[in-house]
Amino acid sequence: MTLPTLAEDAKRLCQSLLRIDTTNPPGNERAAAELIAASLAEVGYRPELLEGEPNRTNLVVRHKGTGARPPLLVTAHLDVVEADPTKWRKPPFSGEEFEGCLWGRGAIDMKNMAAMCTAIMRRLAATNARLDRDVIFAAVADEEAGCDLGSRFLVEQHRSKVEAEYAIGESGGFSLHLGDTTFYPIQVAEKGFCWVRARITGEPGHGSMPRRDSVVTKLGEALAKLGSTPLPVHPTSYVADFLDVLRSRQPGVIQPLVKLLARPHLLARVARLVPGASIARSFSALLSNTAAATVVRAGAKTNVIPGLAEFEIDGRTLPGQTDDDLLRELRAVLGEGVELEIIKSAPPIVTEPVASPLFETIQRRIIEREPDAVVLPYLIPGFTDAKYFTQMGARWYGFSPVKIDKTSGIKFADMFHGHNERVPVAGLAWGVELLNDVVSDICGAQIATRSAQAARARNA
Ligand SMILES: [Zn+2]
Secondary structure (H helix, E strand, C coil), rough: CCCHHHHHHHHHHHHHHHCCEEEECCCCCHHHHHHHHHHHCCCCCCEEEEEECCCCCEEEEECCCCCCCHHHHEEEEEEEEECHHCCCCCCCCCCCCCCCCCCCCCCCCHHHHHHHHHHHHHHHHHHHCCCCEEEEEEEEEHHHHCCCCCHHHHHHHHHHHHHEEEEEEECCCEEEECCCEEEEEEEECEEEEEEEEEEEECCCCCCCCCCCCCCHHHHHHHHHHHCCCCCEECHHHHHHHHHHHHHCCCCHHHHHHHHCCCCCCHHHHHHHHHHHHHHHHHHHCCCCCCCEEEEECCCCCCCCCCCCCEEEEEEEECCCHHHHHHHHHHHHHCCCCCEEEEEEECCECCCCCCCCCHHHHHHHHHHHHCCCCCCEEECCCCCCCHHHHHHHHHHHECCCCCCCHHHHHCCCCHCCCCCCEEEHHHHHHHHHHHHCCCHHHHCCCCCCCCHHHHHHHHHH
């Protein structure tokens, strides 16, 4: 069959996916997985739908290569976070095209990637592409709630179906404009998470006779300390490299900021000074382990002083740090009398060394399009499906490319889980072409390059 162009195909698929509500919880990814499955079946694939629970559907499909090299995995999650329609200019599940963008929850996180991968897989089949690796596409459920029924389920229950040397997924490959420079960050590391329950116990009592040692008062004090005390700074190469590039490329305004950022004790002040507060916050999160109190529980009756107060801490650990390191830092802040217990945790992950034929291919294909851009490996404060897909040995590169024009007023980072999430149609087209070039290079052109090198070596 004749396919539309990659760009048209990706746009159509993205729009259709945006119209399916996969808010997690509850997820209900099945309809989105079935839509992708139908598009793949059209060109001859027989995709598999795999579920850890009813309607929590993952899709896996494979384009067979010669097997000369191990497979490449491309992946996107199908679930999205909730959206409050009253805060949006276009309904969040409309997929409407407006002001040059497709609007909808998931437009950049990350139904755009699911659409791009599907379009590329369709192209591979329709052109009967001969590659030296299998290309596996996994569209997964449940990333936004911790990956248990998605990437984790696939890696633990269906490992052979997704095993790969390289994995391309969330997040990176979008245009980040700082000063006069456009950066393309590529995720190669992500922080771990360590969710902690903090418990304070004490004497209960009658509400008519307040006590200074009430657990509720202590709870308030603990929360205030946690919220106002920065955890110690632990420098990593990712942040240092980013700051070095910034320092060399950014004139004027950015220079003092960069200097301040490199001096951790001034960070709190920086956060207030920086014009882009969200950028300062992201940087801060990359310099230390972090701990945010999120859930608070104490008491049930107005006239009873309770004997137990609890809060939950969303802790995040830097590469090189462990759960125990974080607990030690928390104890130093909270002091005696607050009992800490880990609820759930997963370690940080890193792709090391960063350099690889895939990273170089990504870099080359971006620079070919934008010679002045800077392609940088980076660390993200959150977590992605990389947590689980790297457990089977895949080298992870967060690369779901979208071009954002500087003049568009769209700040990519604000689109993640924000109101009015949207993807520029032109940026999506740019992304799918770029991703397609990268996939073709790493799965095919490699042989040519290597045999050319071998020939040169023989002639030397
Ligand atoms: Zn995401």
